[in-house]
Amino acid sequence: MFDLSPEEWTAIHLSLRIAVVATLCSLPFGIAVAWLLARKKFWGKGLLDGIIHLPLVLPPVVTGYLLLIAFGRKGFIGSWLAEIGIVLAFRWTGAALACAVMSFPLLVRPLRLSFESIDRRLEDAAWTLGASPLKVFLTVSLPLAVPGLIAGTLLGFAKALGEFGATITFVSNIPGETQTISAAIYTLTQIPDGDAAAGRLVLVSIVIALIALVASEWLSRRAGQRFHGE
Amino acid sequence: MTMLAVDVKRTLPNFTLEVAFSSDGTIALFGPSGSGKTTVANLIAGLVKPDAGRIVVNGDVLFDSTQRIDVPAHKRRIGYVFQEGRLFPHMSVARNLDYGRRMNGLPRDDNDHDRIVAMLNLGHLLTRRPGKLSGGERQRIAIGRALLSKPRLLVLDEPLASLDAARKAEILPYLERLRAEKLPMIYVSHQPDEVRRIADHVVRLEGGRVAAAGGVELLG
Numbered sequence: 001m002f003d004l005s006p007e008e009w010t011a012i013h014l015s016l017r018i019a020v021v022a023t024l025c026s027l028p029f030g031i032a033v034a035w036l037l038a039r040k041k042f043w044g045k046g047l048l049d050g051i052i053h054l055p056l057v058l059p060p061v062v063t064g065y066l067l068l069i070a071f072g073r074k075g076f077i078g079s080w081l082a083e084i085g086i087v088l089a090f091r092w093t094g095a096a097l098a099c100a101v102m103s104f105p106l107l108v109r110p111l112r113l114s115f116e117s118i119d120r121r122l123e124d125a126a127w128t129l130g131a132s133p134l135k136v137f138l139t140v141s142l143p144l145a146v147p148g149l150i151a152g153t154l155l156g157f158a159k160a161l162g163e164f165g166a167t168i169t170f171v172s173n174i175p176g177e178t179q180t181i182s183a184a185i186y187t188l189t190q191i192p193d194g195d196a197a198a199g200r201l202v203l204v205s206i207v208i209a210l211i212a213l214v215a216s217e218w219l220s221r222r223a224g225q226r227f228h229g230e
Numbered sequence: 231m232t233m234l235a236v237d238v239k240r241t242l243p244n245f246t247l248e249v250a251f252s253s254d255g256t257i258a259l260f261g262p263s264g265s266g267k268t269t270v271a272n273l274i275a276g277l278v279k280p281d282a283g284r285i286v287v288n289g290d291v292l293f294d295s296t297q298r299i300d301v302p303a304h305k306r307r308i309g310y311v312f313q314e315g316r317l318f319p320h321m322s323v324a325r326n327l328d329y330g331r332r333m334n335g336l337p338r339d340d341n342d343h344d345r346i347v348a349m350l351n352l353g354h355l356l357t358r359r360p361g362k363l364s365g366g367e368r369q370r371i372a373i374g375r376a377l378l379s380k381p382r383l384l385v386l387d388e389p390l391a392s393l394d395a396a397r398k399a400e401i402l403p404y405l406e407r408l409r410a411e412k413l414p415m416i417y418v419s420h421q422p423d424e425v426r427r428i429a430d431h432v433v434r435l436e437g438g439r440v441a442a443a444g445g446v447e448l449l450g
Binding site for chain 2: 119121122124125126127128129130131132133135136139140143144146226
């Protein structure tokens with residue numbers, strides 16, 4: 001029962017690669033956007049907030065379809081990207097983009113709350129001690145937002161790992177290219193005798209999710225000790 | 231050369247600050263709460279921007295609205311000790327103390343470091359985290375942290391206000407030592423007895439204006 005077939009290994013490997021790439025690539029943007037929303041007042045802030053949260057409330061198929069329109073080979077961004085040799089449609093990179101878009105609100109939210117809860121007087125203190133605004137951010141604000149960073153990264157990663165609707169709409173379900181664990185399970189439920197294989201992949205999903213949860217719990221506890229310990 | 235010359239104006243919805251004074255040595259900004267003392271301290275440190283005016287420290291223009299000069303806080307080299315310490319909770323005491331030196335890109339100065347650590351009696355605290363220290367310990371570290379950034383002027387905003395009488399008595403001798411070392415200081419307080427022990431000159435503020443300026447005899 002626990003002998004995974006090469007196809008199943010491929011799906012697991014692909015899922016992890018897509019989720020890791022999606023999370024790592026959206027992290028810098030997530031930090032920047034969370035900071036903007038937490039600290040800055042600017043025209044269109046409400047609009048930006050709304051657009052970021054849209055994937056959370058839209059049907060995933062709709063988000064996937066919008067991605068296809070925009071980033072497909074004939075899409076207004078996709079055709080431009082194709083000219084410089086970047087193709088996202090029906091590629092694993094496209095799956096990573098879909099996962100990044102879908103998980104972005106979950107990544108941003110805890111980070112934003114963390115930035116909002118920082119005692120800004122500490123930032124003023126750092127400023128008077130000779131730290132430029134960028135150094136204040138890197139040495140005080142960001143380290144103090146680590147709990148939100150960990151929570152956001154975990155939530156984003158988990159969402160990216162489990163994303164199905166937008167991914168399958170945008171990049172389809174191609175074994176070895178865009179077939180993630182979720183898509184593979186879906187395929188297996190559609191064929192006779194697929195139950196055992198589907199069961200194995202379900203088990204693998206649970207194990208990956210548990211590992212991510214335990215790792216983030218451990219990291220949060222360490223971060224907590226750093227702030228409150230001796 | 232005058233150590234500090236301030237002539238600033240700042241208007242808020244229900245408060246207007248219009249303050250001008252110049253002085254040397256240890257200056258106390260003295261007055262009741264709401265008189266604008268902390269705002270003046272923040273204006274000098276660069277945390278708050280005046281609507282108009284001029285701030286000069288040791289001949290260096292830090293702010294001049296007519297010449298459009300506004301040196302940002304991190305380039306002013308003004309050490310600031312806040313009422314509540316404001317230590318960085320994610321750094322050890324040693325890292326807190328070293329922060330200003332690192333941010334200013336100054337070379338390590340072990341003599342200066344050891345002298346200030348000894349003066350403020352911080353040696354046994356260096357490996358600790360700020361979280362569980364007493365108010366007095368935190369405030370001594372805050373003073374050390376500001377001093378180790380090698381400021382040309384030290385601003386202390388009611389550094390004793392959040393401490394009980396015993397802790398105040400613990401910190402005051404350290405502040406007197408700073409005065410003896412002739413470090414230029416601005417001491418913000420509404421306590422005449424503190425000011426008498428620390429300041430040479432007194433600027434008395436009332437309702438956002440200078441009510442009187444002179445020696446400690448102004449304290450009455």
